Amino acid sequence: MEFTANIQSLIPLPKKIIKFAYKKFQKAKSIFAVSHTMLAARLANTFMPKREKEIKPISQETLLKLIEQQNQLLEADWQDGQQGIYPVRILFDNPWRDFWGYYPQLWLDLPKVWQKQRNKEYQSFAPHINKEGYPPYYLQNFHYQTDGYLSDMSANLYDLQVEILFHGAADPMRRRILAPLKARLAQREPQHEIKVLDVACGTGRTLKFIRAAFPQASLYGIDLSMAYLRKANQLLSELPRELPQLAQANGEDLPYLDNYFHAVTNVFLFHELPSSARQRVIEECFRVTKPGGIFIICDSMQEGDFPQLQTMMDNFPLRFHEPYYKEYTTDNLVERLEQAGFENIKTQNHFVSKYWLAYKPKIN
Numbered sequence: 617m618e619f620t621a622n623i624q625s626l627i628p629l630p631k632k633i634i635k636f637a638y639k640k641f642q643k644a645k646s647i648f649a650v651s652h653t654m655l656a657a658r659l660a661n662t663f664m665p666k667r668e669k670e671i672k673p674i675s676q677e678t679l680l681k682l683i684e685q686q687n688q689l690l691e692a693d694w695q696d697g698q699q700g701i702y703p704v705r706i707l708f709d710n711p712w713r714d715f716w717g718y719y720p721q722l723w724l725d726l727p728k729v730w731q732k733q734r735n736k737e738y739q740s741f742a743p744h745i746n747k748e749g750y751p752p753y754y755l756q757n758f759h760y761q762t763d764g765y766l767s768d769m770s771a772n773l774y775d776l777q778v779e780i781l782f783h784g785a786a787d788p789m790r791r792r793i794l795a796p797l798k799a800r801l802a803q804r805e806p807q808h809e810i811k812v813l814d815v816a817c818g819t820g821r822t823l824k825f826i827r828a829a830f831p832q833a834s835l836y837g838i839d840l841s842m843a844y845l846r847k848a849n850q851l852l853s854e855l856p857r858e859l860p861q862l863a864q865a866n867g868e869d870l871p872y873l874d875n876y877f878h879a880v881t882n883v884f885l886f887h888e889l890p891s892s893a894r895q896r897v898i899e900e901c902f903r904v905t906k907p908g909g910i911f912i913i914c915d916s917m918q919e920g921d922f923p924q925l926q927t928m929m930d931n932f933p934l935r936f937h938e939p940y941y942k943e944y945t946t947d948n949l950v951e952r953l954e955q956a957g958f959e960n961i962k963t964q965n966h967f968v969s970k971y972w973l974a975y976k977p978k979i980n
């Protein structure tokens with residue numbers, strides 16, 4: 617939705633007002649997400665009192681730390697917009713039609729989610745869903761999601777669910793990859809020659825933001841889920857400029873030539889992979905990145921990043937089916953990246969996410 621951008625082009629609004637509007641916009645998303653979470657937890661408590669007892673209460677200290685980090689994230693998002701890393705209009709982007717259209721469906725789906733949680737059913741798919749050709753670790757109801765990643769309804773509900781999970785800050789977290797991308801790519805190539813691949817692109821939100829930051833670049837996205845790719849195609853085909861090329865593929869076996877992309881990105885995938893697959897995805901991303909190119913991973917924070925937020929990390933796999941999360945939180949991805957051949961690896965944390973920036977050595 618580009619309402620603010622359109623208004624701004626008619627009446628140039630002072631920066632202060634736009635910033636105020638952005639903060640209020642994020643606040644509204646956050647209040648909505650927290651209210652939904654509290655109401656859903658109350659209902660879950662009625663239907664599954666045993667599970668709710670296992671979930672640790674959030675202390676005042678944790679809550680304050682969370683709010684502080686969320687505010688820092690939003691400030692960084694605003695500042696990047698101000699510095700022209702991406703257009704300010706993108707700060708107000710939200711798939712409203714889907715949000716309101718599918719919100720009732722989210723509630724209607726909850727009894728099925730609780731049933732799966734109660735019966736510990738992690739691999740339940742509708743009979744018509746073809747499960748052939750996927751790696752076994754993928755055939756799961758991640759987050760207890762009905763049909764895992766393999767149905768259109770799952771793809772329709774996904775963005776809404778992620779926004780609720782991250783208190784309305786999923787997109788600002790995705791956008792943290794854009795400043796390092798710009799830093800690496802802005803000066804280097806004629807912009808129309810830049811090629812960027814988003815691995816596990818899901819419903820295409822990250823590609824949408826990369827398109828905003830690099831209007832002329834050629835964009836590519838792969839994912840294992842046809843349903844999510846269909847959803848991404850809907851979103852991205854609305855945008856002006858060249859259509860990103862989407863393909864169904866496994867991140868462990870990318871269908872591209874060696875040294876093909878100037879940049880490869882990856883958002884919220886690694887915590888859903890077993891460690892051997894994580895290593896293979898990193899190796900494939902190394903293979904397809906050009907010498908001198910950048911690889912960026914964005915995923916959950918890890919153990920030791922913020923001791924005050926440990927309860928959040930402990931609760932996450934209790935609330936959601938996330939079989940590889942615990943192991944992920946202690947996995948040394950710097951070591952894995954170095955093992956694959958990347959150098960000069962840097963890490964950052966924003967809100968509840970962590971970022972790895974890795975560079976493929978140049979050929980002298």
Ligand SMILES: C[S@@+](CC[C@H](N)C(=O)[O-])C[C@H]1O[C@@H](n2cnc3c(N)ncnc32)[C@H](O)[C@@H]1O
Pocket residue numbers: 754765778790815816817818819820821822838839840841844865866867868882883884885888
């Ligand atoms: C948590 S979602 C993240 C989606 C998206 N990147 C985002 O920012 O919301 C994980 C995505 O990874 C995809 N996925 C999981 N394992 C994969 C693999 N081995 N290869 C390609 N995609 C995979 C899923 O289909 C799903 O779309």
